[in-house]
Amino acid sequence: MSAASNALAHHWMPFTANRAFQEQPRLLVRAEGMHYWSHDGRRILDGASGLFCCAAGHGRPEITEAVTRQLSELEYVPHFQFGHPGSYELAARLARITPDDLDHLFFCNSGSEAIDTALKIAMAYHWARGEGHRIRFVSRERAYHGVNIGGTSLSGIMRNRDCFGAVLPNVVHMRHTLGDGPRFVRGQPETGAGLADDLQRFCDLYGGHTIAACFVEPIAGSTGVLVPPKGYLQRLREICDQYGILLVFDEVICGFGRTGRAFGADSFEVTPDLMTMAKALTNGAQPMGAVAVHEKIWEAISAGAPEETIELFHGYTFSAHPAATAAALATLEIYEREDLFQRAAELSPYFLDRMFELAGLPGVSDVRGYGLLAAFDLAPEGTPGTRGFRSLRRLYDEGLLIKWTGDTGIIAPPLIAERDHIDELASILRRVLSQG
Ligand SMILES: Cc1ncc(COP(=O)(O)O)c(C=O)c1O
Numbered sequence: 001m002s003a004a005s006n007a008l009a010h011h012w013m014p015f016t017a018n019r020a021f022q023e024q025p026r027l028l029v030r031a032e033g034m035h036y037w038s039h040d041g042r043r044i045l046d047g048a049s050g051l052f053c054c055a056a057g058h059g060r061p062e063i064t065e066a067v068t069r070q071l072s073e074l075e076y077v078p079h080f081q082f083g084h085p086g087s088y089e090l091a092a093r094l095a096r097i098t099p100d101d102l103d104h105l106f107f108c109n110s111g112s113e114a115i116d117t118a119l120k121i122a123m124a125y126h127w128a129r130g131e132g133h134r135i136r137f138v139s140r141e142r143a144y145h146g147v148n149i150g151g152t153s154l155s156g157i158m159r160n161r162d163c164f165g166a167v168l169p170n171v172v173h174m175r176h177t178l179g180d181g182p183r184f185v186r187g188q189p190e191t192g193a194g195l196a197d198d199l200q201r202f203c204d205l206y207g208g209h210t211i212a213a214c215f216v217e218p219i220a221g222s223t224g225v226l227v228p229p230k231g232y233l234q235r236l237r238e239i240c241d242q243y244g245i246l247l248v249f250d251e252v253i254c255g256f257g258r259t260g261r262a263f264g265a266d267s268f269e270v271t272p273d274l275m276t277m278a279k280a281l282t283n284g285a286q287p288m289g290a291v292a293v294h295e296k297i298w299e300a301i302s303a304g305a306p307e308e309t310i311e312l313f314h315g316y317t318f319s320a321h322p323a324a325t326a327a328a329l330a331t332l333e334i335y336e337r338e339d340l341f342q343r344a345a346e347l348s349p350y351f352l353d354r355m356f357e358l359a360g361l362p363g364v365s366d367v368r369g370y371g372l373l374a375a376f377d378l379a380p381e382g383t384p385g386t387r388g389f390r391s392l393r394r395l396y397d398e399g400l401l402i403k404w405t406g407d408t409g410i411i412a413p414p415l416i417a418e419r420d421h422i423d424e425l426a427s428i429l430r431r432v433l434s435q436g
Contacts, residue, residue, distance in 0.1 A: 031058035047402040053284030057416040070326035087320035102292040107320035111252035112146025114276035114289035119150040122213040128304035134212040142176035144222035174198035183366040192229030208243025218264025221253030224408035225375035233270040246273040256280035259371035260345030283331040288324035340415040354426035362436040400428040
């Protein structure tokens with residue numbers, strides 16, 4: 001088909017079956033609260049907070065007003081050697097909710113940029129301390145750390161790595177935490193903490209002194225909600241401490257209440273050295289990412305540079321963009337005023353009850369969940385992903401949007417959800433999955 005024959009053909013869409021989409025598009029034209037509206041006028045329940053972004057629900061006027069005000073006053077500032085007041089206020093506000101000593105914030109525009117920024121900060125830290133020989137990074141199978149070159153190499157998804165994965169050398173992957181363990185486990189599995197000893201094995205094999213950082217999502221989100229076994233993250237922390245390895249939590253999905261606390265680090269009571277965030281930071285209203293950096297890392301990097309020289313040769317034209325900053329400040333204000341993280345914690349048992357009732361439906365081979373985040377696996381039929389794609393279309397036709405990775409459906413409703421929304425979500429899922 002030539003581009004001219006289809007009005008949608010010019011936009012090469014991300015992570016999309018473009019040709020199938022052009023034949024049967026799913027266009028969303030409006031959103032409010034818990035719902036989207038489709039181009040054909042149907043109301044679609046948002047079971048994925050957009051893409052884990054819109055935690056406070058859609059169309060929040062406070063955010064729109066803050067962004068509008070900011071744009072009419074000051075639409076852009078070059079952030080290299082200049083600044084604007086909002087970014088300092090945002091950094092200070094984030095520092096108040098990030099764990100202990102993760103008090104320095106570096107801003108970027110997405111989760112992928114946050115990951116590559118964290119990689120560079122980790123390298124700069126070791127370099128500044130005379131440990132530039134730490135050239136290895138540890139990540140995990142089934143990890144998703146975005147799509148920039150560093151993050152792609154860290155990721156543990158075969159299709160994402162296929163042509164690009166080996167660009168960053170010296171990345172080794174621990175096993176993921178689902179393995180042969182029990183299925184249909186609600187919350188943290190009791191067993192599996194020993195999988196963290198994969199990191200110990202890498203230390204034994206390569207020398208812990210050659211490893212710069214270990215990257216993990218507290219809950220591996222995009223590949224299907226792999227909840228860390230009890231004690232697993234604690235064990236990673238111990239090994240990192242023993243060998244001077246930086247522990248990086250990728251909180252791009254877990255951050256801002258998804259686990260019932262501000263961050264996965266809070267829920268699982270493990271403090272990393274670096275933390276990436278994006279998505280719900282602005283409630284999805286503006287693109288923004290950030291890295292929270294431990295005091296000791298800032299100290300080491302800045303101490304190594306004379307006062308009038310740049311400490312870190314890294315940054316983006318749109319780092320701390322005024323409109324994104326305004327959106328983030330308004331978003332954090334909503335989270336606090338409406339106590340949304342606590343609300344997520346309170347709704348979680350009801351949500352998980354409904355999600356675990358999916359067990360027993362045709363083809364459902366596992367259900368997992370924590371906080372307001374859950375996933376179910378469908379046994380593949382034919383080519384892996386075909387059944388998932390078919391279910392995505394059917395659910396959308398029935399008025400529900402959730403996230404799919406292959407044959408795994410992922411549910412992450414906005415934190416403002418009421419029990420009725422959860423009931424509706426579960427009943428659409430049951431209806432569609434019952435068809436097999
Ligand atoms: C854990 C994690 N890290 C990084 C990213 C990449 O974020 P972005 O798509 O904003 O670049 C994602 C996106 O889903 C993610 O889930």
